[in-house]
Amino acid sequence: MDRRAELAEQVLDYVLEHGLIGLSLRPLAAALHTSDRMLLYHFGSKERLVGEALALAQRRLAASVAPPGPDVRTVGQLVRHLWAELQSPPGIQATRLYLDLSVLATKEPARWSGAVERLRGPWRGPLRDGLVLFGVPAAEAPALADLILGTLDGLSLDRLVAEDSARADAALTAFADLLDARPLPAGDHGGDHRENPART
Amino acid sequence: MDRRAELAEQVLDYVLEHGLIGLSLRPLAAALHTSDRMLLYHFGSKERLVGEALALAQRRLAASVAPPGPDVRTVGQLVRHLWAELQSPPGIQATRLYLDLSVLATKEPARWSGAVERLRGPWRGPLRDGLVLFGVPAAEAPALADLILGTLDGLSLDRLVAEDSARADAALTAFADLLDARPLPAGDHGGDHRENPART
DNA sequence: TCCTCTCTGTAGCACCTGCTACATGCATGA
DNA sequence: TCATGCATGTAGCAGGTGCTACAGAGAGGA
Structure with a gap:
C-alpha cells in the first residue's frame, strides 16, 4: 500500500x-x-x-504551477517567465516526458493520447485565464494560449536537441516582442488590462 | 550496389x-x-x-522544398503556406520522423543530434532568405526563422497528438495574424519589402 | 570442366523483454 | 502451537533483439 x-x-x-x-x-x-x-x-x-x-x-x-509575480505585466513578459520555468531542471524533465509521451501517442493513440492531454491540462487552463487577466479578449484567449503552449513546446524541443541553445532563446525573445507589439483589440471586451507595450 | x-x-x-x-x-x-x-x-x-x-x-x-507561389505576399501568408505543406501526408511523416529523431537525440546526443540538425537544414536556410525577401531586416531574420520553425514544430506536434486537431489550426491562425500585424521596422534595412499587413 | 565470387536461405548465438511458478521467511491472530 | 497471509528470492518461460556461422545456388571466367 x-x-x-x-x-x-x-x-x-x-x-x-x-x-x-x-x-x-x-x-x-x-x-x-x-x-x-x-x-x-x-x-x-x-x-x-x-x-x-x-x-x-x-x-x-x-x-x-504558480501564478507569476507582480513584475509580470504583459503577455510577452508572461511568456518569458514561462520560458524561464521551462528551462529549469524540472521543466526540462517535464518537457522530455511530454515529448516521450507524444511519440508514444503517435504510435498508439488509443493508449497514450489521454495521458498527453492530462499532462498538458495543468498548464492550458491557467494560461487561458491568465491571458484574460492581461487584457486578451476572452474570444481570442484559447487560440493564443494554444499558440503560446505550442511555441514553448517547439522551442523547448529545439533547445533540448540543438547544439546551439542560444538559438531557441533568441527565437523566444522574438516571440515575446511580437506578443507585446500586438495591437490592442479594437473591441471593448477586456476588463482592466494592464498591457504596456513598451518594446525594446 | x-x-x-x-x-x-x-x-x-x-x-x-x-x-x-x-x-x-x-x-x-x-x-x-x-x-x-x-x-x-x-x-x-x-x-x-x-x-x-x-x-x-x-x-x-x-x-x-519549393519557393511559395506569387500569392504569398506576407510573412503570415508564408507561415500559413508552410503549415498547409506540413499537414500534407509527406509533411506529417517528416514531422513524425523529426520527432522520433529528437527523442533519440535526447537519449544519445552524440549519436543523433547531428541527424536532427541535418534534417532541419533544408528548411532553415531558405526560410531565412525568404523572410528577408518579405522585408524582414536581415538582423532579425534568423531569430524570426527559428521562431517560425519552432512554432510550426510545436503546433504540428500538438495537432499530431491531440484529439482536437482544430485547436492547432486556430493557434496557427493566431500566429499568422500576429506576424502580419507586426509593426514595420523603423530602420531602413529592408530592400523591396512587399509587406501588406491587411488583417482580417 | 572446374574454380571463384556474389548472393541468399537456415539455424543458431547471446542477450534482453515482461511475466510467472514455486518455495521460503516472517509476522500476526486464533 | 499452529495456521494464515504478506513479502521476497530463485529460476525459468516464451518471445523478441542484432548479428553470425555455415552451406549452398548460380553466374562468370580460366
Whole structure:
C-alpha cells in the first residue's frame, strides 16, 4: 500500500531522469534497489506501473504551477517567465516526458493520447485565464494560449536537441516582442488590462 | 550496389510509415520481402542502414522544398503556406520522423543530434532568405526563422497528438495574424519589402 | 570442366523483454 | 502451537533483439 506509493515516486523520478520510451523493468528495479519481481508484485503489470507514475507526474505538475509575480505585466513578459520555468531542471524533465509521451501517442493513440492531454491540462487552463487577466479578449484567449503552449513546446524541443541553445532563446525573445507589439483589440471586451507595450 | 540504394528507398518508406524508434530488422525485412540476413548483408549493420535511410530522407526533403507561389505576399501568408505543406501526408511523416529523431537525440546526443540538425537544414536556410525577401531586416531574420520553425514544430506536434486537431489550426491562425500585424521596422534595412499587413 | 565470387536461405548465438511458478521467511491472530 | 497471509528470492518461460556461422545456388571466367 504505502510501499507502493513510495515506489511510484521513485519510479517517476527514474522516468524523469531516463525517459519513458526505453523503460525496462530490470534496470529500473536495480536503480530502486528492488527486483522486477517486486515491481510487478506491487503494481501488477508494467502498464499499471507506468500509469501510476504518470498520474503522479500530473499531480506534481499541477502542484508546481504558480501564478507569476507582480513584475509580470504583459503577455510577452508572461511568456518569458514561462520560458524561464521551462528551462529549469524540472521543466526540462517535464518537457522530455511530454515529448516521450507524444511519440508514444503517435504510435498508439488509443493508449497514450489521454495521458498527453492530462499532462498538458495543468498548464492550458491557467494560461487561458491568465491571458484574460492581461487584457486578451476572452474570444481570442484559447487560440493564443494554444499558440503560446505550442511555441514553448517547439522551442523547448529545439533547445533540448540543438547544439546551439542560444538559438531557441533568441527565437523566444522574438516571440515575446511580437506578443507585446500586438495591437490592442479594437473591441471593448477586456476588463482592466494592464498591457504596456513598451518594446525594446 | 544498386540493390542497396533500392533497399534504402524502401527502408525510408517503411520508417516514415512506422517510425524510427521501435524499428526492428525482422518486421522491416518482412515488409520489404527480404530477410534481416539480407539487410545486414547489404548494409553491414542496423546503424549504417538507418544512417543511409536518414541521408536519403534529407535528400528527399531538400528536393521537396519549393519557393511559395506569387500569392504569398506576407510573412503570415508564408507561415500559413508552410503549415498547409506540413499537414500534407509527406509533411506529417517528416514531422513524425523529426520527432522520433529528437527523442533519440535526447537519449544519445552524440549519436543523433547531428541527424536532427541535418534534417532541419533544408528548411532553415531558405526560410531565412525568404523572410528577408518579405522585408524582414536581415538582423532579425534568423531569430524570426527559428521562431517560425519552432512554432510550426510545436503546433504540428500538438495537432499530431491531440484529439482536437482544430485547436492547432486556430493557434496557427493566431500566429499568422500576429506576424502580419507586426509593426514595420523603423530602420531602413529592408530592400523591396512587399509587406501588406491587411488583417482580417 | 572446374574454380571463384556474389548472393541468399537456415539455424543458431547471446542477450534482453515482461511475466510467472514455486518455495521460503516472517509476522500476526486464533 | 499452529495456521494464515504478506513479502521476497530463485529460476525459468516464451518471445523478441542484432548479428553470425555455415552451406549452398548460380553466374562468370580460366
